[in-house]
Every structure is written in structure tokens, then in C-alpha cells.
Amino acid sequence: MRPVAVIGIGQTKIDEHWGLSLRELAGEAALEAMNDSGISRVDAVYVGNMMSGSANHQQHMGAYIADWIGMRFSEALHVEAACSSGAAAFRSAFLSVASGEIDIAMAVGVEKMTDSPTAEITTELATAADSDWEKDQGLSFVALNALVMRRYMHEFGWQHDDFAAFSINAHANGVHNPNARFRKPITLKDYQKAAMVAEPISVMDASPMGDGAAAAFLVPAEHLRNTGRNHQIHVLASSAATDTIAVDNRLEPTWLKAAALSSSTAYRQAGLTPEDIDIFELHDAFTIMATLSLEAAGFAPRGQAPRLANDGAITPQGKIPIATRGGLKARGHPVGATGMYQIVEAVQQLRGTAEQNQIDGAKIVMTQNIGGSGSNIITHILGQAE
Amino acid sequence: MRPVAVIGIGQTKIDEHWGLSLRELAGEAALEAMNDSGISRVDAVYVGNMMSGSANHQQHMGAYIADWIGMRFSEALHVEAACSSGAAAFRSAFLSVASGEIDIAMAVGVEKMTDSPTAEITTELATAADSDWEKDQGLSFVALNALVMRRYMHEFGWQHDDFAAFSINAHANGVHNPNARFRKPITLKDYQKAAMVAEPISVMDASPMGDGAAAAFLVPAEHLRNTGRNHQIHVLASSAATDTIAVDNRLEPTWLKAAALSSSTAYRQAGLTPEDIDIFELHDAFTIMATLSLEAAGFAPRGQAPRLANDGAITPQGKIPIATRGGLKARGHPVGATGMYQIVEAVQQLRGTAEQNQIDGAKIVMTQNIGGSGSNIITHILGQAE
Numbered sequence: 001m002r003p004v005a006v007i008g009i010g011q012t013k014i015d016e017h018w019g020l021s022l023r024e025l026a027g028e029a030a031l032e033a034m035n036d037s038g039i040s041r042v043d044a045v046y047v048g049n050m051m052s053g054s055a056n057h058q059q060h061m062g063a064y065i066a067d068w069i070g071m072r073f074s075e076a077l078h079v080e081a082a083c084s085s086g087a088a089a090f091r092s093a094f095l096s097v098a099s100g101e102i103d104i105a106m107a108v109g110v111e112k113m114t115d116s117p118t119a120e121i122t123t124e125l126a127t128a129a130d131s132d133w134e135k136d137q138g139l140s141f142v143a144l145n146a147l148v149m150r151r152y153m154h155e156f157g158w159q160h161d162d163f164a165a166f167s168i169n170a171h172a173n174g175v176h177n178p179n180a181r182f183r184k185p186i187t188l189k190d191y192q193k194a195a196m197v198a199e200p201i202s203v204m205d206a207s208p209m210g211d212g213a214a215a216a217f218l219v220p221a222e223h224l225r226n227t228g229r230n231h232q233i234h235v236l237a238s239s240a241a242t243d244t245i246a247v248d249n250r251l252e253p254t255w256l257k258a259a260a261l262s263s264s265t266a267y268r269q270a271g272l273t274p275e276d277i278d279i280f281e282l283h284d285a286f287t288i289m290a291t292l293s294l295e296a297a298g299f300a301p302r303g304q305a306p307r308l309a310n311d312g313a314i315t316p317q318g319k320i321p322i323a324t325r326g327g328l329k330a331r332g333h334p335v336g337a338t339g340m341y342q343i344v345e346a347v348q349q350l351r352g353t354a355e356q357n358q359i360d361g362a363k364i365v366m367t368q369n370i371g372g373s374g375s376n377i378i379t380h381i382l383g384q385a386e
Numbered sequence: 387m388r389p390v391a392v393i394g395i396g397q398t399k400i401d402e403h404w405g406l407s408l409r410e411l412a413g414e415a416a417l418e419a420m421n422d423s424g425i426s427r428v429d430a431v432y433v434g435n436m437m438s439g440s441a442n443h444q445q446h447m448g449a450y451i452a453d454w455i456g457m458r459f460s461e462a463l464h465v466e467a468a469c470s471s472g473a474a475a476f477r478s479a480f481l482s483v484a485s486g487e488i489d490i491a492m493a494v495g496v497e498k499m500t501d502s503p504t505a506e507i508t509t510e511l512a513t514a515a516d517s518d519w520e521k522d523q524g525l526s527f528v529a530l531n532a533l534v535m536r537r538y539m540h541e542f543g544w545q546h547d548d549f550a551a552f553s554i555n556a557h558a559n560g561v562h563n564p565n566a567r568f569r570k571p572i573t574l575k576d577y578q579k580a581a582m583v584a585e586p587i588s589v590m591d592a593s594p595m596g597d598g599a600a601a602a603f604l605v606p607a608e609h610l611r612n613t614g615r616n617h618q619i620h621v622l623a624s625s626a627a628t629d630t631i632a633v634d635n636r637l638e639p640t641w642l643k644a645a646a647l648s649s650s651t652a653y654r655q656a657g658l659t660p661e662d663i664d665i666f667e668l669h670d671a672f673t674i675m676a677t678l679s680l681e682a683a684g685f686a687p688r689g690q691a692p693r694l695a696n697d698g699a700i701t702p703q704g705k706i707p708i709a710t711r712g713g714l715k716a717r718g719h720p721v722g723a724t725g726m727y728q729i730v731e732a733v734q735q736l737r738g739t740a741e742q743n744q745i746d747g748a749k750i751v752m753t754q755n756i757g758g759s760g761s762n763i764i765t766h767i768l769g770q771a772e
Contacts, residue, residue, distance in 0.1 A: 001485050021518065054440040057521065059513040060468040063628040063761040067635075073647060075626040076762065077474055078466040080439075082446040088463055092478065099387050099485030127445040132407065135443065240461040242449040249453075261459060375449040376462065 001098035004235045005224050006382065008037025008217035009344045014181040014332030016114040017211040022056045023068040026110035029213035029340075030069045033106065037217040042066070044102045045076040048089030048109035049336035051124045055116045065108060075102070082128030083285060084371030085109060086339025087240075087378035090216065094238045094380075097218045108215035109340030121209060125335070128372045130246035142206060142286075144247055144373050146198035149288035152254045153200065156303035160200050163287040164191040165309035167204045170284060170323040173316065174330025176356035181210045181332030205287040207333035214340035216347065221385065233350050236364070237266035237381035247373045254303075258377040259296035259368065266366070266379040267298075274298040277381070278362040279349055280320050281342040283370035284327045293368055294322070297379075316359055324349060325357050339369035339378065346382045387484035390621045391610050392768065394423025394603035395730045400567040400718030402500040403597040408442045409454040412496035415599035415726075416455045419492065423603040428452070430488045431462040434475030434495035435722035437510045441502045451494060461488070468514030469671060470757030471495060472600070472725025473626075473764035479604045480624045480766075489609070494601035495726030507595060511721070514758045516632035528592060528672075530633055530759050532584035535674035538640045539586065542689035546586050549673040550577040551695035553590045556670060556709040559702065560716025562742035567596045567718030591673040593719035600726035602733065607771065617737040622750070623652035623767035633759045640689075644763040645682035645754065652752070652765040653684075660684040663767070664748040665735055666706050667728040669756035670713045679754055680708070683765075702745055710735060711743050725755035725764065732768045 010032025017025055026047070034040065047061040058064060062076030081088040086109030093105035113121050126135040129144060153159070167186060174180040186204065194204035224232050241261035247253050267273055280299065284290035294305040299320050313319040325331050325345045328338060346365035348354040364383045371377070396418025403411055412433070420426065433447040444450060448462030467474040472495030479491035499507050512521040515530060525533075539545070553572060560566040572590065580590035610618050627647035633639050653659060666685065670676035680691040685706050699705040711717050711731045714724060732751035734740040750769045757763070 001487060050445060051439060053437060053510070053513055056517065057509075057513055058517040059436060059466060059510075060515075060631065060758050060762065062467055063758055064516070064631045066628050067631045067761070072630050073627055073644065076467075076628045077478070077626070079478075080445060080464040080466060081448055081462075092463070092465075095481055095485050095487060098487070099481050101387060101481055101484070123443075124439070124445075127439055127443055129446075130450070131442065131444040240463070241459055242452050242462045244458050245446065245450045245453045258459065372446050372449055375453070376446065 002100060003221035004094055004097045004218050005221040006216050006233045006235065006347055007219055008033040009347045010036060011179055011214040011341060011344050012212050013179045014210040014212035014334055022052060022058055022110065022112045023064060025112055025211060026065050026108050026213045027068050029215040030065065030106060030108045033215035033217055039104060039217060042071045042074050042104050042106045044096050044105045045071060045074055046089040046092040046105065046107045047078045048085035048107065048339060049078060049111060050080055050082055050085050054124055055121065056112055081376045082371035083335045084339055084369040084376050084378050085336035087369030087380065090339060090343050090380065091238050091240060091378055093218050094235050097220055103220065105218045106215060107340060108213060109337035110213035111334035111336040112211045113209045113334060114211050133246050142201055143198040145286045145288055146201045148247060148253055148373065149200050152288060152291065155254055158306050161192065162306040162310060163205060164188050166284060166287040166290045167191055167329055169315050170327040170329035173324055173357055174326025177325040177331055180326040180330050181208055182330045201286055207285045207328035210332040210334045212332060212334035212337045214337050214344045216340065216343050232385040233347055233382055234385050235380060236383045237269035239265035239269060240378040243375050245372060245375050254292065256292045256296040256374045256377065258374055259293055262377045262379040263297040266381050270381045272364065272381065277320065277364055277366045279324055279359055279365040280322050281346055281365065281367040282322050283368055284323055284329050285333055289370060290322065297368060321359050324359060325354065342367040342369060343380065350382060350384050388486060389607035390480050390483045390604050391607040392602050392619045392621065392733055393605055394419040394425065395733045396422060397565055397600040397727060397730050398598050399565045400596040400598035400720055408438060408444055408496065408498045409450060411498055411597060412451050412494050412599045413454050415601040416451065416492060416494045419601035419603055425490055425603060428457045428460050428490050428492045430482050430491045431457060431460055432475040432478040432491065432493045433464045434471035434493065434725060435464060435497060436466055436468055436471050440510055441507065442498055467762045468757035469721045470725055470755040470762050470764050471722035473755030473766065476602065476725060476729050476766065477624050477626060477764055480621050483604045483606055489606065491604045492601060493726060494599060495723035496599035497720035497722040498597045499595045499720060500597050519632050526584065528587055529584040531672045531674055532587045534633060534639050534759065535586050538674060538677065541640055544692050547578065548692040548696060549591060550574050552670060552673040552676045553577055553715055555701050556713040556715035559710055559743055560712025563711040563717055566712040566716050567594055568716045587672055593671045593714035596718040596720045598718060598720035598723045600723050600730045602726065602729050618771040619733055619736050619768055620771050621766060622769045623655035625651035625655060626764040629761050631758060631761050640678065642678045642682040642760045642763065644760055645679055648763045648765040649683040652767050656767045658750065658767065663706065663750055663752045665710055665745055665751045666708050667732055667751065667753040668708050669754055670709055670715050671719055675756060676708065683754060707745050710745060711740065728753040728755060729766065736768060736770050
């Protein structure tokens with residue numbers, strides 16, 4: 001496979017975008033990425049989205065978005081892997097360019113959640129779980145994660161307060177991100193008094209719904225030679241793995257095996273270890289998911305990620321900064337778009353354009369997007385070209 | 387890119403499968419393909435499906451199906467391009483193997499339509515069209531195609547009877563396919579007295595709903611060297627193109643530009659011309675779509691495909707046999723699965739296992755799967771290795 005570079009990025013603010021249609025939202029991010037890339041052509045468009053068919057009554061998002069941004073006649077495809085749909089679009093675009101088949105690919109993640117009643121969206125989100133054995137038994141997606149969190153607390157002896165550091169860090173970072181859904185810092189007291197959603201998950205453990213879109217352009221790295229471009233950013237690793245769709249089918253529900261598989265493959269592809277990663281943009285849909293990702297990806301021993309968080313290692317000044325622009329918790333989590341926000345933020349960090357969220361000297365960023373309750377996990381490592 | 391071979395195929399009968407769940411349906415085709423391939427491992431699973439999120443309340447079909455067939459931990463992804471979702475899954479699998487990233491890929495198309503009321507499915511199908519400017523204006527998918535058919539009849543002077551040959555050929559072929567939805571031949575009289583759905587499209591111009599799944603395994607062609615396998619079947623071309631999502635945005639609504647683009651790219655990739663194609667498994671969702679595909683793919687001059695049909699050129703004994711196992715009209719059209727049925731049938735023809743539908747001496751088969759009203763068109767050419 002040939003090396004692939006990321007050359008253009010775009011994103012919308014995550015918000016309740018009642019004034020923008022689904023395609024206008026995606027188009028805003030896509031056209032910003034196109035302008036940023038300096039390229040006016042696309043050979044293939046990959047759209048990551050989870051629920052447009054039901055929430056927005058529009059399927060066929062590939063042709064729909066390609067047409068809207070003026071790229072009709074290009075190849076275009078909608079890919080879906082629940083909350084990891086964004087990273088799935090990026091990986092599809094990566095493979096199309098790496099294979100030699102496509103010269104200019106765009107990946108765009110988009111989700112418009114706030115047009116529908118919250119109860120409907122809650123039902124839609126549960127379609128990421130096993131419809132027969134989880135959803136139809138009355139388990140919402142938050143409830144599923146609450147069971148995992150409770151089990152984790154039981155196994156490793158942590159209290160609810162021990163997870164506060166994840167939320168406090170995410171909200172502190174979100175303050176400086178103009179595209180974040182929430183830009184207000186929170187305190188331990190805020191965390192403690194937050195309303196419960198499904199015990200032990202409170203609103204301060206859970207990421208919010210929102211509308212948003214993020215996009216990136218990918219081209220063969222060799223095409224950038226001698227173009228004088230600054231910031232040649234390469235995809236050093238791209239890898240995906242699945243686990244059982246139903247959590248109760250796992251021998252160890254507190255171990256994200258798909259994250260371990262996907263991370264270790266990514267490290268091997270890039271020739272790197274966790275020590276080499278400067279930033280880890282992980283999938284903090286819930287504080288328990290941030291916890292489990294850090295462990296499965298090799299940043300903390302099993303059962304010890306809350307210690308990492310409480311020691312300050314996950315803050316911008318720490319050993320392994322996470323959620324540097326607010327993460328899913330504060331930047332927001334428009335499900336099918338989230339994976340692309342992670343990519344866009346990784347590129348910003350590598351370019352040195354992350355404003356007050358900039359991590360000095362960031363050269364290697366890992367992103368990890370999770371679909372379902374750990375059932376589809378996609379990892380990318382991006383780095384500045386030597 | 388490295389050459390890719392198809393080594394295993396599987397399919398279910400297309401029917402009202404009320405006794406099988408969504409995953410059981412897909413699993414049946416997938417496991418049959420696995421047995422047929424002689425391989426018990428999959429590195430990546432690509433699932434083509436259009437409407438499971440709304441019709442079956444299950445998204446995340448990649449992990450869902452991989453888990454069900456015992457391939458948890460593999461990479462898995464759901465791809466959607468409306469009625470061309472099946473071919474999109476096959477193309478994704480093809481690219482993953484051709485790139486060198488994946489060694490054993492499976493593509494499976496599945497759709498379970500008959501659990502929902504017909505009116506709901508009609509609404510779901512319309513999400514393949516433009517939600518703002520077509521669907522929400524009251525246009526069903528059949529109505530859209532009826533407008534195109536009427537325009538075609540007006541432009542080129544054909545009568546409704548002139549399209550009968552497409553339906554008669556499809557039903558005649560379906561008689562011999564044990565997996566076909568309909569296995570009864572029809573006469574010109576049957577065609578003439580059929581009930582109208584949206585004039586001029588009658589039930590004999592339109593493909594039926596149904597539940598079904600079809601699957602294939604893909605591996606690097608080089609892996610088959612010296613294995614003594616008969617029937618080494620290679621993917622000679624794989625290509626996709628889009629057009630506007632809304633039909634009224636096209637300068638020429640009776641010309642499938644995406645089919646012309648996708649076909650000409652496929653011919654170039656394979657180093658072939660329409661004269662070299664022994665069988666064309668086209669997307670006869672409506673007789674007008676069969677007509678337009680034949681023209682755009684270079685088998686008939688513009689406006690003249692009905693003549694080809696009436697001259698008998700599309701029958702098994704004709705110059706360019708189509709719908710050899712019944713096509714979408716008689717074999718059936720479980721939308722996200724159809725593209726994979728086309729691939730499975732192409733492989734059967736190349737292996738010489740198409741039973742009484744066998745086209746003698748078939749060496750090159752082209753398949754073409756259409757999403758939306760011509761807005762996403764994916765073409766493959768399969769051939770026996772020299």
C-alpha cells in the first residue's frame with residue numbers, strides 16, 4: 001500500500017443546528033476541508049453517519065452529499081458502524097487511496113440528532129446494541145454502559161468520584177474550542193451533584209447529543225513531494241476490530257478486547273509503542289469508556305486508568321493528554337461525526353493550530369473511535385512526516 | 387493493486403422469511419459461502435444493507451453479522467448505497483483485498499423487508515431519493531421511475547407493450563432458479579392485463595419486495611496458485627460513479643450518466659468492450675431501468691434498447707443475455723442484497739453451475755447494481771482466469 005497524507009480539514013460547531021439541513025451541515029464541513037486542501041476535485045466521497053435513515057428520513061448519503069458539494073459523478077458511499085461511523089469513513093477513504101484506486105478521497109462524518117424527540121433518538125442509539133437481546137429487553141445505551149461501569153467499580157474498588165477527573169479535564173479543554181458544544185469548566189462539586197441518567201452514570205459521565213459534521217481530504221503522500229506544503233501529515237496506522245455485539249456475551253465485560261486488538265495492530269503498523277504517543281483522542285462517550293480505552297490501548301494497567309486520571313496524566317500537561325479539545329464529553333458527540341472530529345483535532349494538533357488547546361511538540365496522535373458498547377473499534381495513528 | 391479472486395458463494399431463496407431473523411438470514415448465505423470457499427476464517431466482513439435501522443431496528447450490521455457467524459474480532463463494516471448496497475459491499479471487500487490490507491474478505495448483502503407493513507417499506511425506499519425535493523413532495527420510488535419511463539416513451543416513441551419482453555424474459559428464466567421469488571412464466575397477455583402501480587409502470591414492470599441474503603468470499607488471486615482449484619474466477623473490473631440524487635436535476639433524465647461512467651471505467655480496467663461481455667446481469671428493478679442500463683453500458687444505441695429486447699437479444703440464446711436467473715423482476719429484489727445476488731449468479735455462470743439457466747461458454751460476466759433512480763451505479767466484470 002502507498003503512504004497516505006491528510007491535507008484538508010473542516011468542521012462545524014457542534015450545536016442544535018435547527019437552521020441547517022442534513023446536507024447543509026455536511027456540506028459546511030466538506031467545503032471547509034476542500035478549501036483547506038486547496039483541491040477542487042474529489043474522486044471518492046465516504047460519508048460516515050449512523051441514523052439519517054430514521055432520524056432524517058434520508059438514506060443514500062454517499063450520492064446525496066457528493067451531489068450537494070458539487071462532486072456528482074464521483075464515487076460515493078455511506079459507511080456505518082454505529083458511533084464509530086466517522087472513523088469507518090476515514091478508514092474507507094484511507095484504504096481507497098492506499099490501494100492506488102483513488103487519488104483524492106474525502107471522508108465526512110455527519111449526524112443531525114436534535115430534529116427528533118430525545119426519546120426517539122434514545123431508541124435509535126440502542127440499535128447499535130443487539131436488538132433481540134439488549135434493546136428489546138429494555139436496555140438503553142446508557143443503561144448498558146452503566147452496567148459495565150458498576151461491574152468495573154465492583155471489580156477494581158473505585159468510587160463514583162474517582163471518575164470525575166475525566167469529565168473535569170474534558171470540560172476544561174472544551175472552554176478553548178470554538179466548535180465545542182459546551183465551553184464551561186466544571187468542578188468536582190458539579191460532578192458530584194449532577195443528575196443521574198442510569199446509575200452510576202450521571203449527565204457528567206455521559207457525552208451530549210448534538211448536530212455536527214467534520215471532514216478531511218486524503219491523497220497519496222507522494223503527491224505532496226516538492227509542493228512546499230508545511231505540515232505534511234501522514235496516516236501511520238489504520239486498524240479495526242470487532243467484539244460481540246451484546247456485552248453479556250463477553251467473558252470479561254470490563255476489558256475492551258476489540259480496542260486491544262485494534263491498538264496493537266496500529267502500533268505494529270506504525271512501529272510505535274504507547275510511550276511514543278503524544279496525544280490520545282479517545283472515545284469518552286462515557287467516563288467508563290475513557291477508562292477502558294486507556295487500559296486496552298496500553299496506557300494504564302488493567303483496573304488502574306482512574307489512577308492515571310486522578311494523577312493528572314490525562315491533562316494537557318500530563319503524560320498522555322486526552323480529549324484535548326473537549327472530547328466527546330464537552331466538544332460533543334454527534335455520533336456518526338465523532339470519529340472525524342477526532343481526526344480533524346489530531347491534524348490541528350500536528351499542525352500546531354489547536355489554539356489554546358495546543359499540546360507543545362505533538363508529533364504523534366492516536367485516535368480511537370468506538371461503535372456500540374465496545375463492539376467495533378477503529379484506531380488511527382497520525383504523524384508529521386519526517 | 388493485486389488481482390482478486392472470488393472463491394466462495396452462498397445465497398438464500400428470496401421469499402417472505404418470517405421464520406428467520408435478520409442475522410439468521412445473512413448467516414445462512416454467509417456460512418454457505420464459507421463452506422463453499424473451504425476457508426474457515428475471515429479478516430474483514432462487509433455487509434450491504436439499506437434499511438435494517440428502520441425496518442428491523444438494528445444498525446451496526448458489521449459487528450452484528452461478524453459476531454453471528456463466529457467471526458467476532460474480525461474487522462466488519464456496514465456499507466449503504468440504497469439499492470446498490472450489495473455491490474458496494476462487494477467493491478469494499480474487493481478494495482480491501484486488492485490493497486494488500488486484507489487477505490480474506492467476505493461481502494454479504496441482506497435485506498429483510500416483509501416484517502414491516504408495505505406502506506412503511508414504500509416510505510423507506512423513498513429515502514433513497516432526495517428527501518426534500520422528491521420524497522417529501524409525495525413521490526414514491528415507483529412514481530419517480532414512472533415519470534422517467536413516460537418521458538422515455540415520449541422521446542423515443544415506444545408503447546407500453548414494447549417493454550413486455552424484459553419481463554417475459556426475466557420470468558422465463560426465473561422458472562429454473564430454485565432461489566427465485568417467482569418461478570412462473572408470464573405471457574404478453576399477463577403483461578398487458580397487469581395492475582398499474584404508477585402509470586405506465588405495472589406490477590409486471592416492477593420488481594417485487596422480498597427477504598434474502600447473498601454472500602461471496604474474496605482472496606488474493608495469487609493465493610490460489612497451485613491449489614488445484616477449478617474455476618478460478620477473477621474480478622476483472624470494479625467501478626462506481628454517482629449522479630444527482632434528484633432526477634429533476636439532470637439535463638437528460640433518460641440517460642444514466644453514472645452507468646455510462648461506471649461501465650466505461652470498467653471496460654477500460656478489464657481491457658474489454660461490450661462485444662466481449664457474454665452475460666450482463668443488470669438492475670431491472672423496473673423495465674425502464676433495464677432499458678436505460680443497456681443503453682448506457684453500450685449494448686444498444688440511445689432510445690433503442692426495447693428493440694434489442696423485442697429482437698430476442700436479451701434471452702439466454704441471444705447476443706447479450708440479461709437476468710439469466712430471473713433478474714430483479716423474477717428472482718426478486720431484497721434491495722441491499724440484490725448486488726450480491728448478481729455476483730453470486732455471475733460466479734455460477736462462470737463455474738458452469740447455473741443449472742438450466744446456464745449460458746454455454748460464458749467466460750465474461752458484467753454486473754451492474756443501481757442505487758436510487760440512477761444516482762449511484764456500481765459495475766463489476768468477473769471472468770475465468772486464463
